[in-house]
Amino acid sequence: MLKLYNDLLKKKEIFKPITKRKVSIYVCGPTVYDQAHIGHARAAIAFDVLRRYFLFKKYKVTYVSNYTDVDDNMIKTANEQDITIYELADELISAYEAAMNELNVLPCDISPRATETIQEIIEFIQLIMKNGYAYESNGSVYFYVDKLEGYETIFPRKFTKKSSQDEIHDQDTMALNEYEDEKKGEKDFALWKKSKPGEPKWEAPWGEGRPGWHIECSSMIRKYMGDLIDIHGGGKDLIFPHHTNEIAQTLAAVGTTLANYWLHNGFVNLKGEKMSKSLKNFTTISEVLKLYDSMVIRFYLTSVNYRSPINYSVEGLEEAKQNFEKIRDFYGFIYHLKTLDTVNDSELFENVKESYNNFKKALDDDINTTKAVSEIYQIMKIINTWIIEKRKDITKRTQSELLKFLDDYSKIFGVILSDNQDLDDFITKSHQPSTKEQEQIMSQLIELLIDIRSTLRKKKMFDVSDKIREKLTEMGIELDDLGEKTIWKFKN
């Protein structure tokens, strides 16, 4: 039975999904204004292991993680580089996704971007306002914190003001000092920010502006997953204000806590301090990937329980490299081992089974990867003593059980030990596009056809362009040419 540490209650709880055998997971993704660092990789990998464990347990998993693609830092960086925030986002998102792919992080089912969710964000803000928990002031909209009873105890924690070291998004709460007069209460945070000259902006009922950071996640979850999901994840630093505010918004709008389980991963520390952009003490993923095999990095980051801090160091990575190689070599050794079925190794077989069970029990206990990996070391020791020191053979049955154990370790931890492993079933089965994804793909395909059609028309190849229109009409899709632009809709 899987238990997860729920930060809403500050204790481990038995996981009960909203819908049987299904689990919905949303994880706050990066703000794309600079190269991703090891702290980002840790968060992505921690929740990837959680997702993989659910897949291993035969759950149908919906996994969504966003990109914050508009914020003050991005505007600054884009201006410095003389590019648009969209160009900056595209460049950094593709670099991030390439790194995640190399680190064997399963692709998200959906990875929404804030700038593609503006309409839903506006509607969500309107709902909060209608319920009386937000107000407009000088073209911006603020969440009225004092109106929401229990705000300060959403997560059982002491309510403190943020320290000066806090992360990048403080603009939403801190920079409001600048706008202190606009707010009714000190703790109020921006849902919609009136745009300053030269900033990217969108039309809204309160005037041109852009969304605050917190409203983004609440709106995306609502758009793609509904009003209540199973698990919401992110780094520990997000508990306040980000996750507190996400919950406050959703409570105010629809009356749910947004997710039943709130899980937070520990920091990656560098020389005792949290690795972060704002402290400028980070090591980028691409820097580490130049030095170490991606599987070594993954092994390093998964060998520590997701809630514990990792003290990042080259020595630690070196040690991980050696340990990983030992496990990898052990896998190869067992895989190629000649077995002998006349030998009595039932005691050894029981040892393997017990270790394998303990491994799963450790994962059931709030994904305790440290303990789970220790079971691998344990069984390696027992097997090596048997084969090398006692010079005894093992049976096919023990070999198969052992390989099954190691293959399952590989699948769940995402650490590949050998090209001989058959891990495909796990990953391909997990990746059926959701209905929402299929809809997105279909829209993109129609847009693509419209683009091709206008190119053909420009080249005066009307026979082919008309054919496209005709075929689309047959399929129930109507095209409307409005000057340069063509819009489409389903025929009623």
Ligand SMILES: [Zn+2]
């Ligand atoms: Zn978020």
